[in-house]
Amino acid sequence: TGMTAEGYRGETLQEIFDDEQAVDVLDKYRTCVERKEIIEYEETLEHPSDTIEWQTKLTPVIENGTVTRIVGVARDITDRRGRERELERYREILAKAQTIANIGAWEANLRRDESWTTEQVNEIYGLPPEADIGIGEGIDYFHPDDRPIIEDAFEQAIEEGEPYDLELRVDGEDGERRWVRAQADPSLEDGETVRIRGTFQDITERKQRERELEQSRRRLRALFEQAP
Numbered sequence: 001t002g003m004t005a006e007g008y009r010g011e012t013l014q015e016i017f018d019d020e021q022a023v024d025v026l027d028k029y030r031t032c033v034e035r036k037e038i039i040e041y042e043e044t045l046e047h048p049s050d051t052i053e054w055q056t057k058l059t060p061v062i063e064n065g066t067v068t069r070i071v072g073v074a075r076d077i078t079d080r081r082g083r084e085r086e087l088e089r090y091r092e093i094l095a096k097a098q099t100i101a102n103i104g105a106w107e108a109n110l111r112r113d114e115s116w117t118t119e120q121v122n123e124i125y126g127l128p129p130e131a132d133i134g135i136g137e138g139i140d141y142f143h144p145d146d147r148p149i150i151e152d153a154f155e156q157a158i159e160e161g162e163p164y165d166l167e168l169r170v171d172g173e174d175g176e177r178r179w180v181r182a183q184a185d186p187s188l189e190d191g192e193t194v195r196i197r198g199t200f201q202d203i204t205e206r207k208q209r210e211r212e213l214e215q216s217r218r219r220l221r222a223l224f225e226q227a228p
Contacts, residue, residue: 126172
């Protein structure tokens with residue numbers, strides 16, 4: 001606030017804060033006294049040279065059933081809030097990038113037996129965004145002819161820490177067949193795979209263009225072979 005400790009002692013809230021903020025703070029003090037319970041809140045203070053975000057915790061001191069005073073602890077959380085906002089921006093950018101590139105991310109924590117996927121992965125599987133896919137359950141959606149390939153690759157990632165980069169077919173829950181590029185990068189600790197992170201990209205359109213291009217090449221080759 002730009003004031004020294006001596007500047008606060010003996011002052012009223014109205015003398016420290018502006019009228020509107022003083023009323024708001026006083027209301028929180030009263031709530032703490034009336035409820036006889038800890039009150040936590042966050043507020044924005046206008047510093048002479050900057051804007052500061054504060055987190056305050058008020059604790060009532062009770063003697064013989066009566067609140068005699070309040071002990072407050074406040075801390076500056078400006079930097080933390082700034083990092084949180086920056087992280088949220090990165091998340092939004094990542095989500096947009098995943099949508100544009102039609103690519104999702106996933107992680108399997110082998111020690112905790114937990115898994116996590118982005119909404120884009122669920123969409124490729126033809127599942128709702130909030131669907132929870134367990135470790136290895138996504139393999140069940142692969143085309144029967146491709147399932148042994150991804151099963152072997154996933155097992156090698158766990159047992160040997162081997163990464164993989166495969167292009168396979170997926171039969172989604174929505175009945176759509178898609179081509180996907182499945183990548184995985186295992187993380188090892190003391191020689192043991194503890195986690196696997198990967199990406200999952202829908203490459204159906206690319207595969208379609210490749211098939212069309214190959215068909216055109218075959219027709220052109222046949223035309224040249226038949227021409228005098």
